[in-house]
Amino acid sequence: MTQNEKIFLLVAETLNISKAAEKSFVTQQCVSDHIKRLENEYGTKLFHRKPYMHLTPAGEIVYNSYKNISLIEENLKKNLSDFSSERKGYLKVGMSTTRSKLLIPKLMEKYHKLFPDVQISFFSGDTKILEKELLNNKLDIFLGINTRLNLGLNVETVCEDFLYLVINKNMFKEYFSKNDLKNFKKGVDLNKFKNIPMTSYNKTGALYKLLQQHLITHGIELHNIPCYTSECDVQIDLCLNNVTFSIVPRMLAINFLENTDIYFFPIKDFNYPLRVDLVTNQYLEKPLYIEAFIKILKDEVIEFSSELFL
Incomplete structure (x- = not known):
């Protein structure tokens, strides 16, 4: 990559001329000159300076392209070192x-x-x-x-999975009947769980968004969520200790399926695909x-x- 391109990446990632200058061991004026040369070359502004520094739409395109070039160069060096x-x-x-x-x-x-x-x-x-x-x-x-x-x-x-509701048998007995047990095996209506303590996923996670889609579509609100974690084994441990119920991918519950202390139920009308992806x-x-x-x-x-x- 050229020096212009390297300095552009630093500015795009720090959004700060001073920090980019410090990291590239040049003056702030030098950094500004590099950016100006690129903007002249492409005939468009790459950064908005006010009210705060951020990339323009054109700058976003340039950043993504330069980032990929940088990754390819790094990978080339790595591959050549392993070539033997x-x-x-x-x-x-x-x-x-x-x-x-x-x-x-x-x-x-x-x-x-x-x-x-x-x-x-x-x-x-x-x-x-x-x-x-x-x-x-x-x-x-x-x-x-x-x-x-x-x-x-x-x-x-690679494959698809399904979300299952997990609840301790003692908690189930506290809130539900034997007739509910029979019905839930065909699929639970989450409306019936809106006031029961639940462990949910962190809001940044894909499973949280997937569950939210189902809740919004069916007009369901879960009011009692004292705990958030994206680790499914922690969620199931909380169920085993009768603290909360959880909703977890069936694949991740495989080690607990034979446990006699908890029930596993499919979720009624849950029609959102849960894809397990291998990503490179x-x-x-x-x-x-x-x-x-x-x-x-x-x-x-x-x-x-x-x-x-x-």
Whole structure:
């Protein structure tokens, strides 16, 4: 990348001429001159200076393009350093903590036998957070839910899952009858749970938005939510301790399905797809060890899904 382009990226990311100058070890006037040259070259303003500094629509396009160029250059250097052997390298993978517990043990057992010289770091977070990390080249792959379409992302849906309501049997007895148990096995009406303590998802997560779609569509308001967490195993633990009920993907509840202390119910009229997506950066080349990891990860997810819904 040219110096103009590198300094533009710094300004676009800091939205501060002074900070960009400090990071690039030049004067503020020098930074301003670089931006002015780019604006003259493209014949349009790239930043609004007032009432605060922010990108123009044209600046957004330039930023996304330069960011992809930067990622491609970084990846080129990485690939060339690993060129002598595509069986050696470093891999950064993102997925939720609960999925990590389910998938990583068997996944690593298979993968490490084939690629013993590849070092893997696993990172956790909501899909929205992992998406941003991938676009910033801080991840190579992530497993997410209902990933948004983005020009920089290659999104492959591996399987679909379903949301289930989880409630402790003692809590169920406190609020419902045996007749309700029979009816709920066909699908629960969340209106009947609006005053019962619930653990919900953090508002940045894809599952929170998916659940909100259902609630808004059916005119349902849940009034008693004392706790928020995106970790499904924590939600189920709270159910086991009779603190709250929760709504979790069935795949992530697999280790608890045989537990005799809690009930699992499908949700009535829940018609929103819950896609499990494997996401990579479409502009980056993938050496053999990454392609192999993707294949094994997909196989593990599909196997979990197949066993669950037999």
